[in-house]
Amino acid sequence: MNNIETTENIFVHFEKFIPLSETLKSELSKRIKPVEFKKGALVLDANTICTKSYFVNKGILRTYFIKDGKEISEYFSGVAEWVNSPRSFMQRKKDIYYIDAIEHTETYFINVNDLVYLFDNFPEMERYSRLSMGTLFGHFMERIASMRFTSAKERYDHFQRVYADIYHRIPLGMVASYLGITQETLSRIRAEK
Amino acid sequence: MNNIETTENIFVHFEKFIPLSETLKSELSKRIKPVEFKKGALVLDANTICTKSYFVNKGILRTYFIKDGKEISEYFSGVAEWVNSPRSFMQRKKDIYYIDAIEHTETYFINVNDLVYLFDNFPEMERYSRLSMGTLFGHFMERIASMRFTSAKERYDHFQRVYADIYHRIPLGMVASYLGITQETLSRIRAEK
DNA sequence: CATAACTTTTGACCTACATCAAATAATCAC
DNA sequence: GTGATTATTTGATGTAGGTCAAAAGTTATG
Numbered sequence: 001m002n003n004i005e006t007t008e009n010i011f012v013h014f015e016k017f018i019p020l021s022e023t024l025k026s027e028l029s030k031r032i033k034p035v036e037f038k039k040g041a042l043v044l045d046a047n048t049i050c051t052k053s054y055f056v057n058k059g060i061l062r063t064y065f066i067k068d069g070k071e072i073s074e075y076f077s078g079v080a081e082w083v084n085s086p087r088s089f090m091q092r093k094k095d096i097y098y099i100d101a102i103e104h105t106e107t108y109f110i111n112v113n114d115l116v117y118l119f120d121n122f123p124e125m126e127r128y129s130r131l132s133m134g135t136l137f138g139h140f141m142e143r144i145a146s147m148r149f150t151s152a153k154e155r156y157d158h159f160q161r162v163y164a165d166i167y168h169r170i171p172l173g174m175v176a177s178y179l180g181i182t183q184e185t186l187s188r189i190r191a192e193k
Numbered sequence: 194m195n196n197i198e199t200t201e202n203i204f205v206h207f208e209k210f211i212p213l214s215e216t217l218k219s220e221l222s223k224r225i226k227p228v229e230f231k232k233g234a235l236v237l238d239a240n241t242i243c244t245k246s247y248f249v250n251k252g253i254l255r256t257y258f259i260k261d262g263k264e265i266s267e268y269f270s271g272v273a274e275w276v277n278s279p280r281s282f283m284q285r286k287k288d289i290y291y292i293d294a295i296e297h298t299e300t301y302f303i304n305v306n307d308l309v310y311l312f313d314n315f316p317e318m319e320r321y322s323r324l325s326m327g328t329l330f331g332h333f334m335e336r337i338a339s340m341r342f343t344s345a346k347e348r349y350d351h352f353q354r355v356y357a358d359i360y361h362r363i364p365l366g367m368v369a370s371y372l373g374i375t376q377e378t379l380s381r382i383r384a385e386k
Numbered sequence: 387c388a389t390a391a392c393t394t395t396t397g398a399c400c401t402a403c404a405t406c407a408a409a410t411a412a413t414c415a416c
Numbered sequence: 417g418t419g420a421t422t423a424t425t426t427g428a429t430g431t432a433g434g435t436c437a438a439a440a441g442t443t444a445t446g
Contacts, residue, residue: 407426
């Protein structure tokens with residue numbers, strides 16, 4: 001596969017938000033490169049600054065942090081999503097988030113410097129960024145609400161719906177910490193179905 | 194106060210993220226207008242589309258939704274923040290959020306159409322939007338984490354720190370639903386200090 | 387393919403917070 | 417100001433989900 005082909009999926013993604021000129025397409029193709037991760041591979045260490053954003057083409061990336069020695073899953077990537085450590089990536093400083101690959105995962109990545117170049121030269125990229133973040137906002141608000149006002153079982157049901165195609169590939173302990181419950185409780189919830 | 198004066202605070206806010214040209218300042222001044230709300234006034238009804246974004250200069254706005262007949266507070270504005278119903282405002286459709294004024298509140302507002310005009314004609318406004326949203330992201334992620342892994346008391350302590358200057362002006366019931374606990378529990382937490 | 391190293395399940399018991407109910411205290415409207 | 421609302425506190429009791437511990441199942445590695 002040449003690079004133009006590999007970035008087709010990404011173009012489709014961008015075009016949900018902005019039209020892509022040929023010039024921009026070519027600039028994107030030059031700057032977006034494929035990289036794969038083996039199952040269990042660490043994609044980002046919290047002790048480093050996140051300088052790359054990964055677009056998941058196949059597989060699952062997980063964002064997590066460590067609290068009291070335990071890994072707390074914050075987020076699972078679906079396919080066709082950018083994954084990075086937001087504050088680290090945008091503000092070029094360390095943050096608490098690790099990223100790893102739950103299974104063998106194919107991604108394309110862009111370096112923060114290249115992205116900044118695109119922001120500086122293609123105002124539509126700024127627009128893309130604003131619009132795509134906007135949709136994420138709603139998800140965040142819903143999740144905050146659900147953490148406060150729904151039972152563990154309701155949250156698990158919702159999780160299964162949102163992650164319908166991948167939830168069974170994520171280890172139980174990771175799902176539990178994502179939902180804010182213990183493994184034992186999640187195991188019992190599963191059992192009584 | 195003429196309008197140029199009233200928008201000074203907002204200029205300071207913008208300049209935390211982007212430099213403001215004189216042209217842009219003048220365009221902003223033309224489009225940003227003051228409006229005040231009495232204590233208890235409804236700023237946005239969930240049954241309508243949110244077409245204005247409010248910049249709080251004095252007072253407190255609250256975003257809430259209704260679940261099982263009860264008001265659940267989602268967010269309290271600090272001073273110098275934009276408040277709107279994000280998905281409604283950005284996607285021009287109804288959403289579940291109401292906004293009201295907890296006390297007499299002074300704001301400046303901009304209409305969504307005017308904002309779109311600015312986005313279309315001043316790429317730096319897109320950049321402002323991207324950067325300012327970026328900082329909010331971190332707050333959302335922290336709140337999601339805190340809802341899952343901290344006790345009611347810890348969340349209340351954190352709330353007091355974050356809203357140090359206004360927390361005592363917000364009625365207990367509203368604080369409780371914001372924290373995801375009952376009024377009774379919050380009352381007991383307060384009592385034992 | 388065997389043993390080590392995780393992951394998931396099951397059980398007993400405990401606690402933080404919810405629910406329901408009723409008594410005060412504060413605020414509002416006339 | 418005074419009665420009517422509305423907000424807050426206090427008490428008794430219930431329960432979802434936590435903790436600790438150990439067994440059973442699964443996956444990885446030499």
